[in-house]
Amino acid sequence: ACGAGSSSKAGTLNVGQISDSVAFFPLFIAEKQGFFTDEKLSLGERPRLGTGAKVAAALKSGSIDLGGGVMTDALNLAEIDDQARLTTSLISAYYVDIVVGGSAGKGGGSLEERVLALKGKKIGITGPGSGTEALVTYLFEQAGLDPAKDATLVNLGAVATAAVGALKSGRVDALSFFQPIGQQAEAAGVGSIYISPAAGDVPSLDGDLHGVVFSRQSILDDKADEVAAFQTAIGRALGVIRGDGSRVRDLLGQYLDGTPDAALDKLVPILQKETATTPAVVESQYEVARTFHVQSGLVDAAPSYSTLVPSRFRA
Amino acid sequence: MTAAPVEDTTTGDASTAPAGAVREHVDRSWWDRYGDATVIWSSRLLLLVVVLVLWQVAAGRWVDDTFISRPTDIVARLGDWWRDGTLADNTWITVQEIVLGFVIGAAAGALGGYVLGAARQVYRVLDPFIMALYSIPKVALAPLFIVWIGIGMDMKVLLAAVTVFFLVFLNTAAAVREVDRGLVDAVRLMGGGRREIATKVILPASMAGFLTGLKVSVPYALIGAVIGELVASNRGLGYLINDSAAQFDTAGVFAALVVLSVIAGVLNLLVGLLDKRVNRWKPLD
Amino acid sequence: MTAAPVEDTTTGDASTAPAGAVREHVDRSWWDRYGDATVIWSSRLLLLVVVLVLWQVAAGRWVDDTFISRPTDIVARLGDWWRDGTLADNTWITVQEIVLGFVIGAAAGALGGYVLGAARQVYRVLDPFIMALYSIPKVALAPLFIVWIGIGMDMKVLLAAVTVFFLVFLNTAAAVREVDRGLVDAVRLMGGGRREIATKVILPASMAGFLTGLKVSVPYALIGAVIGELVASNRGLGYLINDSAAQFDTAGVFAALVVLSVIAGVLNLLVGLLDKRVNRWKPLD
Amino acid sequence: MSTLLSTDGLTKRFVKKDSATVALRDFHLEVEEGTFVSVLGRSGCGKSTMLNLLAGLTTPSAGEVRYQGRVLRGPQTDIGYLTQSDTLMPWRDVQRNVEMPMELQGTPAKERTEAARDLIDRVGLAGFEHHYPRELSGGMRRRASLARMLAGRPSTLLMDEPFGALDAQLRHELQVELLRLWSGSEQTVVFVTHDIEEAVLLGDRVVVLGGLGRVIVDRRVDLPRPRNADDLQVDPEYVSIHRELAAALKGAAS
Amino acid sequence: MSTLLSTDGLTKRFVKKDSATVALRDFHLEVEEGTFVSVLGRSGCGKSTMLNLLAGLTTPSAGEVRYQGRVLRGPQTDIGYLTQSDTLMPWRDVQRNVEMPMELQGTPAKERTEAARDLIDRVGLAGFEHHYPRELSGGMRRRASLARMLAGRPSTLLMDEPFGALDAQLRHELQVELLRLWSGSEQTVVFVTHDIEEAVLLGDRVVVLGGLGRVIVDRRVDLPRPRNADDLQVDPEYVSIHRELAAALKGAAS
Ligand SMILES: Nc1ncnc2c1ncn2[C@@H]1O[C@H](COP(=O)(O)OP(=O)(O)OP(=O)(O)O)[C@@H](O)[C@H]1O
Numbered sequence A: 001a002c003g004a005g006s007s008s009k010a011g012t013l014n015v016g017q018i019s020d021s022v023a024f025f026p027l028f029i030a031e032k033q034g035f036f037t038d039e040k041l042s043l044g045e046r047p048r049l050g051t052g053a054k055v056a057a058a059l060k061s062g063s064i065d066l067g068g069g070v071m072t073d074a075l076n077l078a079e080i081d082d083q084a085r086l087t088t089s090l091i092s093a094y095y096v097d098i099v100v101g102g103s104a105g106k107g108g109g110s111l112e113e114r115v116l117a118l119k120g121k122k123i124g125i126t127g128p129g130s131g132t133e134a135l136v137t138y139l140f141e142q143a144g145l146d147p148a149k150d151a152t153l154v155n156l157g158a159v160a161t162a163a164v165g166a167l168k169s170g171r172v173d174a175l176s177f178f179q180p181i182g183q184q185a186e187a188a189g190v191g192s193i194y195i196s197p198a199a200g201d202v203p204s205l206d207g208d209l210h211g212v213v214f215s216r217q218s219i220l221d222d223k224a225d226e227v228a229a230f231q232t233a234i235g236r237a238l239g240v241i242r243g244d245g246s247r248v249r250d251l252l253g254q255y256l257d258g259t260p261d262a263a264l265d266k267l268v269p270i271l272q273k274e275t276a277t278t279p280a281v282v283e284s285q286y287e288v289a290r291t292f293h294v295q296s297g298l299v300d301a302a303p304s305y306s307t308l309v310p311s312r313f314r315a
Numbered sequence B, C: 001m002t003a004a005p006v007e008d009t010t011t012g013d014a015s016t017a018p019a020g021a022v023r024e025h026v027d028r029s030w031w032d033r034y035g036d037a038t039v040i041w042s043s044r045l046l047l048l049v050v051v052l053v054l055w056q057v058a059a060g061r062w063v064d065d066t067f068i069s070r071p072t073d074i075v076a077r078l079g080d081w082w083r084d085g086t087l088a089d090n091t092w093i094t095v096q097e098i099v100l101g102f103v104i105g106a107a108a109g110a111l112g113g114y115v116l117g118a119a120r121q122v123y124r125v126l127d128p129f130i131m132a133l134y135s136i137p138k139v140a141l142a143p144l145f146i147v148w149i150g151i152g153m154d155m156k157v158l159l160a161a162v163t164v165f166f167l168v169f170l171n172t173a174a175a176v177r178e179v180d181r182g183l184v185d186a187v188r189l190m191g192g193g194r195r196e197i198a199t200k201v202i203l204p205a206s207m208a209g210f211l212t213g214l215k216v217s218v219p220y221a222l223i224g225a226v227i228g229e230l231v232a233s234n235r236g237l238g239y240l241i242n243d244s245a246a247q248f249d250t251a252g253v254f255a256a257l258v259v260l261s262v263i264a265g266v267l268n269l270l271v272g273l274l275d276k277r278v279n280r281w282k283p284l285d
Numbered sequence D, E: 001m002s003t004l005l006s007t008d009g010l011t012k013r014f015v016k017k018d019s020a021t022v023a024l025r026d027f028h029l030e031v032e033e034g035t036f037v038s039v040l041g042r043s044g045c046g047k048s049t050m051l052n053l054l055a056g057l058t059t060p061s062a063g064e065v066r067y068q069g070r071v072l073r074g075p076q077t078d079i080g081y082l083t084q085s086d087t088l089m090p091w092r093d094v095q096r097n098v099e100m101p102m103e104l105q106g107t108p109a110k111e112r113t114e115a116a117r118d119l120i121d122r123v124g125l126a127g128f129e130h131h132y133p134r135e136l137s138g139g140m141r142r143r144a145s146l147a148r149m150l151a152g153r154p155s156t157l158l159m160d161e162p163f164g165a166l167d168a169q170l171r172h173e174l175q176v177e178l179l180r181l182w183s184g185s186e187q188t189v190v191f192v193t194h195d196i197e198e199a200v201l202l203g204d205r206v207v208v209l210g211g212l213g214r215v216i217v218d219r220r221v222d223l224p225r226p227r228n229a230d231d232l233q234v235d236p237e238y239v240s241i242h243r244e245l246a247a248a249l250k251g252a253a254s
């Protein structure tokens, strides 16, 4: 229903995304700063779809041309649809944090000790099969625990209010949630970030490709020009993020309107560090993600880099 | 109340003159006319004020205001949205979805109710299937909806319409079952066929049930549309709710809910007017 | 059908003997007794088979089977779940939530309906507030629910109960309004007070409306519980749906929905039995 | 005169679970065209059941009703039936209730209004056109029903105690009105009443039903028309008919 | 004998928007304890309205009803009222309908069942205990209502055309039954009927109402009891009363 057919040069792209997490900050910048317009590209529908399944459905039905999500969603799609293609990298770090209630903070201790301390706790995640669940599963398994028995995973959905609320009211002991929930929780004095892969707490996840944009081959064929334009615009946006810190702080303030200043201040350096250097998909980063997903059992098998990433999107 | 005889009805011109009643003009004071409405509306206003004041006082004092916000913040948020046009844009979209969904769903439900309510056997066969369909949480089928209908306004209208449909359908069908056989027979005796029975008896006699269906489904038109917007939200009040919630902005969530409540109130008022119009013949007390 | 007179009722022993009717015993054949039910059930079965076959044929051929799965896959999935205990565990949890939510919501709704339905003025004052509350999409308030009631079973029961409450309440209140004044007056004449009027007239006379409320709200007990499980949970059928959906396991989603439909069917059947029991006095055709 | 309505082995049984209430058994009646047949019978003997069958409202459990030589399968526009219980549409006022049969027959609105107003006048409800049924007294509702039935211009009238709820004076006036309508037309009337005097005053023929619709008396009334109630009281023929009917009714009880 | 029921300046007005229907205006009536008052009146003259007020079912627009010296504010258990329209509970069978007043008075179940069965017998409904109202004929429903009213053992009976839908024979039997009940007790009866003969046969006093409840005739009936319908026909006193009442009813029309 939504303009999937048009393929003129200065065309329209419908871009769906899971949520308004930090991963999609580059899209916001590209839109705000007019990078898309510069490329004669206009964005049509911009739905927030909440789950990977819905992004996949929207892609398949042609409601959207590109889907923004995490690698988990892309790999899940690849399992059922051999037309799935990865096009853009947005965040090259696993931007999910484990947040615990109170102000205990990281404290000391090795990663394993910290994970063991989570044993028997109630941990909030966005939903089954999500990257937030994957992180808990992965960490627990690395520490020799069984996530199914040694913790209670609770689905809280993707909205911040529910997550922070559940933590604040003590309904869960910890959260495994995407940025900026951790920062928001800290700013609200509700909890503190406990394990943060993006900050290098989990060495095996360093350089992991996580925030991505994916699509389907038929769309890429149909809208080659538009996607190329999209890629260029995102490249410029990524550059902006890695550039002047105060400008980023400004833009982030607009993006996460209503988030406390303290949280924003903390986010800026993290973002600058974890934002992908190039929109092209880097093989090494892809492999980290692939290994992680297979190891944590999130996907049964992940396609190889060459299958999933068309050559013109490779780094 | 002063009463003066105006018209005497005791003079039938035919052979039979009734020894009947007399019609009088009644001078009703302002209070007689509007007293009731005034009491009702002021009670409502009072209640509203009490609730708001309690809320304002409780927020931050007894209850954490990050979860319930406070009325002043909500009003401020509404003001902001009003000024930057967010409110009008998103509300307009949602209102369209709601009204379309409501009208389509109610029309289909009423039609289905009247047709199947009259065809007892067919209804009995279909009943479990209808109930099974009805019992499916629509959110669980969100991907299917997206695949089949996309993420445009159609999808939200359809979600609203589907929920409304079931409620209106079931209420109407139940009301049709309860229609007095004597009245149906009366129309049959006058030579009325199925069509006449439907329009001249079943329809008016089951009006109460149909209206209950409408009243009960008003909120579901809203909920359906909003759920649709939550499923794939890019605009509308559902989007505002989602967006605000994602930003941990409780005032925003409540502001959107306030707008929804107002829409519900207006629709409910319309149904109430219809109710009054249709039930003119019923005793007041 | 052979008929033999069994009891002659024309012999009143008092002064007045009616010239009335005669009661006869009727020997009903198996078909007279169960023919109707047989036809209905076999039609249903037939319809079910047709739908399943069409589905099976369409899946993968005309419609993408990643979105609609296929009956055989669903049955296979149910088999898997049955064997590894997933089915029983999760179903049992959801059933508890549904039944509790339904009973609590229906009881509260009926009580509210009878009380407020009789107190017209109070109802009129409260009506807009009730409708406003009712119109709020409960998912939007999920965070509040989580904070206040937690993520345990209580929350799902409450979500189910709230939805059921409104539907039963509104239907009952509407039915109470429609009760024949003549019958109420009859009880007043016999010396009945408010209590007697409520139990001896209003209750039986508004049974139809109340039952419609129940019937209409059965699905919402399910939907409420499942939505609760989608919002915050780690078990139950809602969780299964969520989990399967996240893994693009459409067969899993549909398998969970099939179980839900069965639960809905059973509840609906129970309401139907109640309906039959209560409406014994009504003409059959 | 030809037979207009006839029944043959008519039986009506109300089945409920394992028992059936037989209201009418093996009932025979022939009504000739253009005649006025009064029916008397004790309460509960099956008079209303019989009329329901004659009107085609209910289907017989056995036997059949023939109307104009054909088996009756359902209600017919040219059979008007004033049922014992009130079936005015509660949401229509008197005027619109009376207009209803004409509405169904497609009479133009203007004509309808006038005809209805005339009928309302005739039954003495002038001034109550815009009252809803619940705002009428019992007798007034009855008269409104009568007006509604007449509005359909049926050629056969079935009436179940039409004047039972009316005062003596009004009853008399409506009897006269009914006879006036009937004598000027070819209408056939089957008139159920509890009033022996009324039955004889109006009928060409009086039928007394016993239990289960058994015909106990079926008697021609050869009194000359127009008949006057006061004069009849002293007419030996009338007195003997009255006595016979009263005895039959009394006898039916034992 | 003391005055049991009295009304003073009783007016009933049904208001609807800007107009009101006045059914009763400035109505005066006194009923002495233990008497049987028959009320006659044309259809629509306000008889049922009057009874509704006397029973405390509706509130007067002006004036008041006094019962046992006190202003009547609502229904009283010791006033039984047989309304003109049928108010049997459709979901109860005859037996349970008749038991209902006793149920409300807290009579033990066993006693209730027996009393109900006896009453059902008396009104000639034996054998129909387990029929629902819709399975009864019009006259049978009326009798069931009568039995229900009597089951409450009221000391004052208000009856609105109780026997109008019954055949002559049954009506006669029930009249006798009613008189038997009444004469053996201190009961007071207000009996609305359309049948002049019935009014005179039963009443100590006959009241004829004109339009708006104006009392046209209020006459003692001094005929000796027990009265016999057949004998009365030739009683000159009866004939003169009958003539007077008929004339009053006729006069009320013009
Ligand atoms: N739906 C029904 N189910 C069972 N029995 C019924 C039904 N309708 C009527 N009857 C029985 O059939 C018999 C005849 O009823 P009908 O109404 O024909 O009597 P009627 O002669 O019209 O009496 P009345 O003069 O009191 O109106 C009664 O005994 C009644 O109980």
Ligand SMILES: Nc1ncnc2c1ncn2[C@@H]1O[C@H](COP(=O)(O)OP(=O)(O)OP(=O)(O)O)[C@@H](O)[C@H]1O
Pocket: B020, B021, D131, D134, D135, D136, D137, D138, D139, D140, D165, E014, E021, E022, E023, E041, E042, E043, E044, E045, E046, E047, E048, E049, E050, E084
């Ligand atoms: N609810 C009402 N609204 C308006 N008018 C009414 C209402 N109830 C009764 N009336 C009018 O009051 C008058 C008296 O009615 P009522 O029922 O007392 O008559 P009645 O003497 O009992 O007549 P009947 O012998 O026909 O039963 C009638 O003209 C009627 O139209």
Ligand SMILES: [Mg+2]
Pocket: D047, D048, D049, D084, D160, E137, E138, E139
């Ligand atoms: Mg009858």
Ligand SMILES: [Mg+2]
Pocket: D137, D138, D139, E047, E048, E049, E084, E160
């Ligand atoms: Mg009356």
